[in-house]
Amino acid sequence: MRTGTVKQFDKNSAFGFIDDDLTHSSYFVFYKSIKEQGYKSLEVGQRVYYQLAQGKNGLQCINVYIDHDKQGEN
Template sequence: MRTGTVKQFAEKASFGFIEDDQNHKSYFVFYTAIKEEGYKRLEVGQRVSYQLAQGKHGLQCVNVYLARD
């Protein structure tokens, strides 16, 4: 799993971007990729782990989990 930081998340549009810790690139994330119970949203600055997969317009985040302290 890769790790990164949420850089942007538009709750009304249900998508955002996660910056990868390793290569510092930003990748698209859609709310359906969040693997948490209940209401699915991300907060700017939140730490996450995820995988990358090919989407319609390039690589995007899938299987997104919130980092646990």
């Protein structure tokens, strides 16, 4: 899986962007791709694991997991 940091996430629109650690590119993420229990949202600066997949408008993040061990280590 890839790793990255949440760059932006709009809770009202339910989407945002994740900065990839390897490529330093930003990729789109939709709330349905977040694999957490309960309310699905991300916070700016959170560390995440994810996969990339081809979406309608290019690569996007899927199977997003929050790295609970790395929170606050930015």
